[in-house]
Amino acid sequence: MMAEVFTRLDKRKIRVAARGAEDKRRHRRVPLQLVGRFLDTHSGEQKCRLIDVSPGGAKIMAKKPPMPGDTIVLLIDGLGRMEGKVLRKGSNWFSLQFTAHMRKRDRLADAITWRFNMERLGLEEDRAAPRKQGKGRAVLHFSDGVKIDADVVDVSISGAAFSCLERPRINEEVRVGEMRGTVARIWDGGFAVAFMPPSGENANAA
Template structure:
């Protein structure tokens, strides 16, 4: 059986097969390094990134919050600008009005920001894909943002806020929309906590100077909002 020469390998095999042939003839430790390198490159390219500009906030492991701007995102990762970069390996929770909650680990720090590897279920990744497709096509198609809702000042401002541990606190609703509410309260629940505002379930997605911002689990109809808050 004839052994192919380097020249014949170069002319008869595709590039990927030539590389694998070279790996197979290398020492064992070099083979392991090369295979890991190929796998890492493949993993990095598993998701296509979309350039996107959204303003939001993120929380570090020490519970400190900072503003941030999303630069690009894929279902598996994101890059964002921020005044504080954080540290590689640190877990981050970010919130954007259109995308909701992003949770992940910092994998790279660059000047003015950091890159995040997202921690999400397959269902959540599919949802990210749909959201990114919508955001990418919305402007070119001239479509409105269905998640943007006008806020109103409710007539009935005092209500109860139930926390995920069952504790009930009285609060004052500053404004409300079909998708969320801004609530005045001094003792603020943690970001990401599930709550019930009146009879509406939601999640604490923002802390502000007067209290918290809540995103409802489901988009409400105008009739339901009027019935609860007016």
């Protein structure tokens, strides 16, 4: 009887250790020098450079680091868009903890692994039809139920520009994937959408 109890305990320890090793592997920081931008509610949009990153967080170099506790949006070339909370800062750097669901962290882990290996081995971006930031097609959902397919002309952390024949109304609410915003500008052949800024409530719920 006691032998069975110890066997169950040993198996439980093995499972706990395995989960711990998996979490450590998934959140291990790797050096990755990529440029990008970030948006915070105090200083607006700024250029930055990645120092190291994991699916759980990153260390960023910037001229004006945000304050600890701030919620920011980060856009890194090759990795995409992430939201997070600032943990620490120095004179020209800050560390960030991502606030994302597990599925998005899994996708980020794949992207980090690819970019890290590509940089180390000098590989070309030859994955099957990789989607580049600011290019491609998007589906926009408007508040009145209308859905529009449009070409992405340009994209930043704070907004995006689309090319299409349809003409939405200024200030009309729109959803693009996980992003929500309003129509900010219209021109001949397209329109621009301003994304809603990050909020502490949304970040805590992520």
